[in-house]
Amino acid sequence: MSTVAVVGTGVIGASWAGLFLAHGHDVVATDPAPGAEERLRDALEDTDRLRFVADAGEAAAAADFVQENGPEREDVKHALFAVLDEAARPDVILASSSSGLLPSVIARGCPRHPERVVIGHPFNPPHLIPLVEVVPGRETAPEVVDRAVAFYTSLGKRPIRLSREVPGHVANRLQAALWQEAYSLVERGIATVADIDTAIAYGPGLRWAVLGPFLNQHLSGGAGGLAHVLAHLGPPTEEWWRDLGRVHLTPELAETLVAGVDAELGGIGDDQLVAARDAVLNRLLAAKAAQPDLP
Structure with a gap:
């Protein structure tokens, strides 16, 4: 059993904490937001092995692995990682959940041991x-990446290196490409927000949930x-690429998208939807796990 520091306990941090606890790790958590400890304990079923501390340095000093989940701002990351770098043992990995910032940028806050900084998004x-x-x-350091991949794998995760x-890493860039065309189709009045959600959720999204x-x-x-697909459908696909929309997220478009989501939900609450x-x-993950021929 090891101790994992969860630095930042919002939606992502709380979810990480639950996963670490479920796999037998102790968790020392920290978040400066008022009421953060109460919200975290309310979100978790088992808090016997959870300790909450006020200082990020104290959390890092007690940890064998650090998972950081702070705001997506370079200045905040630099200040936070300076504290983590100073407090954590030299062999402790400092992993950031950042959804788009470059690890080399985040590591500027770690003058002592930048070699142990990695993204674990x-x-x-x-x-x-x-x-x-x-x-x-x-x-x-390559061995830091090896150790991070091994740790996440031990939690039942499917890491890519x-x-x-x-x-934006890989998955967010792929999502961004889809969002660009989805927003453009709405902006041009070709389809509604609900139509586009239906097109993905009841079309290719079902297959994408099984295979890439x-x-x-x-x-x-x-x-x-x-x-065969590349030989016969490659040319028309290239034509579609050239016709994809370029879009700017104007206030008017943002208002249209939000209104479209509200209309699609039709009063269904976020808690119900989640x-x-x-x-x-x-159920899907259980079904996939039961199919040994799925890569």
């Missing part, structure tokens, strides 16, 4: 979604597989 909610993107910075850093985009393309090619989503996710 989860997908919300981390206690359910298996993906973790492990991203090294320019000074990150990026060979180099890029803004490349394997789905491979299966759609029949006996010829991906090679509970329904998580119930389906649990």
